[in-house]
Amino acid sequence: MSYLVCVLLFRLMVGSVGVASNPSPYFAAMGLVMESGVGCGVLICFGGSFLPLVFFLIYLGGMMVVFAFSAALSAEPYPYGWGNRSVKMYVAAYVLGVGCAWKVLLGKWSGFWGGILDESGELLVLRGGMMGVAAMHDVGGWMLVLGGLGLLLTLFVVLELVRGVSRGGLRTV
Amino acid sequence: MTPIQMTFSTMFLLGLMGLTFHRTHLLSALLCLESMMLSLFLATSLWALQLSTINIATVPMLLLAFSACEASSGLALLVATARTHGSDHMQNLNLLQC
Numbered sequence: 569m570s571y572l573v574c575v576l577l578f579r580l581m582v583g584s585v586g587v588a589s590n591p592s593p594y595f596a597a598m599g600l601v602m603e604s605g606v607g608c609g610v611l612i613c614f615g616g617s618f619l620p621l622v623f624f625l626i627y628l629g630g631m632m633v634v635f636a637f638s639a640a641l642s643a644e645p646y647p648y649g650w651g652n653r654s655v656k657m658y659v660a661a662y663v664l665g666v667g668c669a670w671k672v673l674l675g676k677w678s679g680f681w682g683g684i685l686d687e688s689g690e691l692l693v694l695r696g697g698m699m700g701v702a703a704m705h706d707v708g709g710w711m712l713v714l715g716g717l718g719l720l721l722t723l724f725v726v727l728e729l730v731r732g733v734s735r736g737g738l739r740t741v
Numbered sequence: 742m743t744p745i746q747m748t749f750s751t752m753f754l755l756g757l758m759g760l761t762f763h764r765t766h767l768l769s770a771l772l773c774l775e776s777m778m779l780s781l782f783l784a785t786s787l788w789a790l791q792l793s794t795i796n797i798a799t800v801p802m803l804l805l806a807f808s809a810c811e812a813s814s815g816l817a818l819l820v821a822t823a824r825t826h827g828s829d830h831m832q833n834l835n836l837l838q839c
Binding site: 573574577580581583584585587588589590591592593596597600603604607610611614615616619620622623626627630631632634635638639641642648658662666669670673674677697699700701703704707708711715718719721722725726729730732 | 742743744745747748749751752755756758759762763764765766767768769771772773775776779780782783786787789790791795796797798799801802803805806807808809810812813814816817818819820821823824828829
């Protein structure tokens with residue numbers, strides 16, 4: 569179990585380096601997809617049930633899909649992958665930095681890597697994460713309303729930003 | 742520092758460095774911002790799961806909602822940039838440069 573957590577954490581780092589090292593957005597979006605899939609796995613390994621599902625559905629299935637088709641706006645004939653020289657230099661620099669940080673801060677870690685910490689000691693159907701999200705609907709009702717209003721506001725913000733012709737964020741188009 | 746804390750801290754810092762340094766496309770800056778949001782979601786979810794403070798599990802949900810707002814605003818800006826300048830290259834956004 570701790571080996572699985574170790575592998576998933578390593579893949580999170582790899583995805584993060586792959587996104588930050590300035591490849592073409594097609595490949596950066598792929599790195600982010602891998603990161604979110606593996607992040608879901610990490611949350612499952614630490615005992616969550618609802619939060620990783622939300623992560624997969626909303627983040628990966630909602631936001632990443634939109635980023636993936638928005639990558640058509642940054643189309644170029646020869647996209648830079650991770651084999652390109654300038655991208656490889658960034659990758660090398662980030663891997664070096666991350667390796668040094670891990671060696672310095674985590675070099676003597678010989679302890680617990682990961683596993684499910686639980687208080688009840690038995691298999692339950694409704695786990696902690698789901699109860700917490702239920703609390704958002706119960707005592708956190710006003711925050712939910714505020715979030716909904718914020719999303720509605722964002723809709724109007726987006727519509728005004730891409731409005732052309734007479735007013736908005738576009739010049740003369 | 743525990744390995745999982747080290748992981749999401751490093752992910753946040755890598756995304757921040759990727760957002761800050763020179764890049765070609767506006768969309769790759771937005772993707773680095775998304776990786777920062779991912780690390781924050783992981784951090785707050787693991788807080789709720791590992792410390793068994795169950796009420797904190799509302800924080801990642803609301804964080805995801807507001808991060809969706811921010812991502813959609815960023816993509817609207819990307820569309821506006823692509824429609825005025827023809828591409829989303831960062832070097833074209835130089836009207837305020839002296």
